[in-house]
Amino acid sequence: MIIKNLTVRFGAFTAVDDVTLEIPDGAIVGLVGESGSGKSTLARAVSGLVPYSGAVEGVDRRGVQMVFQDPLTSLDPRMTVGASVAEGLRLPRAARQAEVERLLSLVSLPVSLAGRYSRELSGGQRQRVAIARALGARPTLLVADEITSALDVSVQGAVLNLIRALREEFGLTMLFISHNLAVVRYVSDVVAVMHRGRLVETGPAERVVAAPAHDYTRSLLEAVPRLGRGRPAPEVTS
Amino acid sequence: MRRLLRTPAGLAGTVLVTAMVVLAVAGPPIWGAxxxxxxxxxxxxxATAAHPLGTDNLGRDILARVLVAGRLSLTLALLATLVGATAGVLLGALPSVLPRRGARLVTGSVNALVAFPGLLLAMFTAVIAGLGARGAVIGIGTAVAPGFARLTQTLAASVAGADYVSAARMLGVSRWRVMTRHVLPNIAEPLILNFTQALGGALLALAGMSFLGLGVQPPSFDWGRLLFDGFGRIYATPAVALGPAAAIALAGIGFNLLGDALAHAAARRTAPPGTDAEPGAPRPVALGEPDPDAVLEVRDLTVAFPGGVTPVRGLSLTIAPGEIVGLVGESGSGKSLTAAAIGGLVPYPGEVRAGRLRLCGADVRELPEAERRRLLGTSLAMVFQNPMAALNPALKVGGQLAEVAVVHQGASRAEAAARAVDRLDHVRVPEPATRARQHPHELSGGMRQRAVIAMGLMGAPRLIVADEPTTALDVTVQREILRLLREVTAETGAATLFISHDIAVVGELCHRVVVMYAGRVVEELPVGELASGAAHPYTRALVASLPDMETDRSLPLASIPGRQPPPAEVPDGCAFAARCELATARCAAERPPLIPYGTARRVACWEV
Known part of the structure; x- marks a missing residue:
């Protein structure tokens, strides 16, 4: 599918400015940028949640599903996990149960969780429920908007592994949005960098990281915190 | 329910309402004749012995009539509230379902109705609908409806913006179904509370209507009608009017108290669960001699909340001048409450206990109030995650900085203002004099965080506590703030406690790293060891699960199964045992102490 000349305006403010981005079938395109760069607005436009000008070709409205940043607020607190996952299914009642179980096992959750409420789950489990719900609609494109930002590091890995497994096993096409360049690099085939509403650089993940072409990408790369850079305290002489 | 009965108001409301319901059911069969x-x-x-509240103009006993009238009064009030609530909820929900133009029309009408005085609306409708009980019910219902409509609209709008509603829309769920499945169930609670309170109001309003002759007509009678009948004789035989008046007052008070108590109980339901068991008394521990060189020395710090919730458990921490110590842990590990305890900012009803809590050589808890405030005000600088919360949005940035110098250092206004501009310049805020005259909302996020750091530099900080200061910032801004913190620490010789969930940021900035898990320190190590030399299985797993720019993309990322135990359910043994690959029976049974391991580090683990 391809996003062509997509522009989103809020009054006089242009949040997304003439973005053209191709998302090849079966690939994960990572979209990275800072707050206010327009990456989440682009996601919401592609998902049909905000009006835009331009075109999104190769996918119909129901073919796009989105997974949100905070899994606690993206699941209805009054609905069980099973009911949430079943929400998008267009199946006779009898077949739903089996489909819900299939979807839960797809995201490696025990089927027994279907009767629980989202508040009883951990953050990582909740995010997997949200992914299962989106997969239930058999999307052509899955939009993942900062899906690991609200998660602790120790469970982030499991969610990222799941995303990669879904692509490898089912050829899922995905737009993966994050402010975290290391996370985007890890899951994506193609990395696109957004800055002030515009796309400043697009390319294969390893190439963008190893040899950034745009100054902004370079400064973004330099700013990524690295574990090994810390130094011991200087000796204090008083 | 138990919580409802615990407060005097809740108890009184429940008793009164129960009595009214019993009266409505049992009154007419017993005293009807x-x-x-x-x-x-x-x-x-x-008032006589035979007729305690007197008799009316046909010699009928007024006490019996008051007891019998309860049924009609309560039934009418219930009907009126039901009519009003149903109409109101429908009106309030319509804008979410209708197309835009229809929605605007409904919203506008509701707004106009809300502005109209309720009682006038009720009387107007009652007169049109016809005198009598039916007219009064419709009238009061009409008066109640706009309030419900407005409440429903507001609540529905807040739920309609939730991500789960967006998700449902994307899944192709119809607007009507979104309304009934997602919106209404999630706003039901406040609506039900409002219903109870509206019931009391409707009861009073109906009595008022009957009293004005607009409500129940003879030969039927409710409390308002009885009051109307007795009112003419109030100076001659006061009991005939006071009886019905008391009944109206009691019922009104009962419903309002119950409504309030229900609202309170509902608001408090979010409190964390747990038993009311007192956390165990602190064990006497060998504290040793205080460290004379340390800026901050904390020994055996515990922060506890009622209900057995203990987010920080026996934490010890020492920071030397010029040293940046990173306190890292996942959400719920107790790291932020540790910072709050050091700054004396633990919210009520949290309780802070510590064997020692020394700042700049003095135990903070033993100082007289005035001296303690001065010490914390001048020697401690705190930087929070959200700089907007640390700055007063109504005041200019410069003025807020200057206040520190005026209050704690006795500087004059002019001196303080000049110093504020100087400090803003020092943290590299461009055009500091202009910025000082601006309000916080006019500054960018990074600029605000600089202003907060500048505020800490107004005094001569000995300890800087930074709690997730860069979490809300972009990476490029984060880098600048980290650099600033490093410079400030080096030049002031202050000790810095840097709290973060991001082990990469801690690894980049800090000299020494303290890892927390479930309220306890599990490992303390020099930063150079963090990337590849960590000993505790939790630290190792945390480091391994962090993707960086060199992570092999062909391998799956490490992650830790399970979840951190919540602060009320931390087990007796090692809290990490349930998620640990190395765990043995001993780990689950017995908690490993934090003991020295190699040089300059400490670990709490049986298996290293």
């Missing part, structure tokens, strides 16, 4: 019995021998009496 008595209330209708005409006794020409005893008309228009005052």
């Amino acid at each position: 008595e209330a209708e019995r005409i006794d020409s021998a005893s008309i228009l009496q005052g």
